[in-house]
Amino acid sequence: MSEAPDSSSESGPVRLREALRQARIEAADRTGVVVDLRDAEVARLEILNDALDPLFAEIPNHIDLFDRGISQGETPRLWIDVVAHVVMGRDKRQYRFVQDTRNGRIVLAESHDLGGIVKAVTDYVARRMVERERAFAVARVQAPVLGETPRRRGGFWPFVLGFVFGVLSLFGVAFYASLQQI
Incomplete structure (x- = not known):
């Protein structure tokens, strides 16, 4: 009778050890899948980055609005400029081009097609360059008015x-x- 409790006490820890071992293996598999998914996201963003090379080659060197690069954080992103980036959608196959604004993040374009996102980024870059030209034109017109000081005589x-x-x-x-005191 004394052997029965010993066998049950040994089988308890063995089962727990086996369960822990199995849980660790599953966690490692999930971690591997997450790492594989993140690597796949980065790879897709690198493909998009390469597809955007001709566009950014056309931008004159004196225009420094755009700072393109891939950030590899928890969510990999392809940054176009300070406020706009491309991130992969939930299915990790859909490109999502978003812009951060004062009122939150807005989606500029979503597509599974690489060409659709390249077109959306091209349109965005063109709009930003036109905004820059307008800002400089307004600054040139207002600069003499703001900088003028009225001529003073000596x-x-x-x-x-x-x-x-x-x-x-x-x-x-x-x-x-x-006189008042006198």
Whole structure:
């Protein structure tokens, strides 16, 4: 009878050990799948990045609006500029082109097709360049108006005249005060 409890006490830890081992194997498999999915996302974003090379080659060097690159965080992203990026959708096959705004994130384009996203990014880049040109045009028009200062005549003689008038006023007040005391 004493052997029965010993066999059950040994079978308990063996089953738990086996269960822990199996749980660790499953967790490693899931981690491997997650890493594989992330690698697949990065690979798709790199393909898109390569497809965008001709577009960014056409942008003049003096325009520094765009800073393209892939960030590899928890969610890999292909950044187009400071506020717009491409991220993979939930199915990891759909490209999602989004822009961060004051009112939140907006989706500019979604597509499984690489060409559709390249077109959307091209349109976005063109709009940003037009906005930049308009901002510079407005700045050039307003710069002379804002920078103009009215011409002043020499400031020395008005100062001297004001100083003399102030001194004479003080003497006049002092003289009037002395007459009042007498």
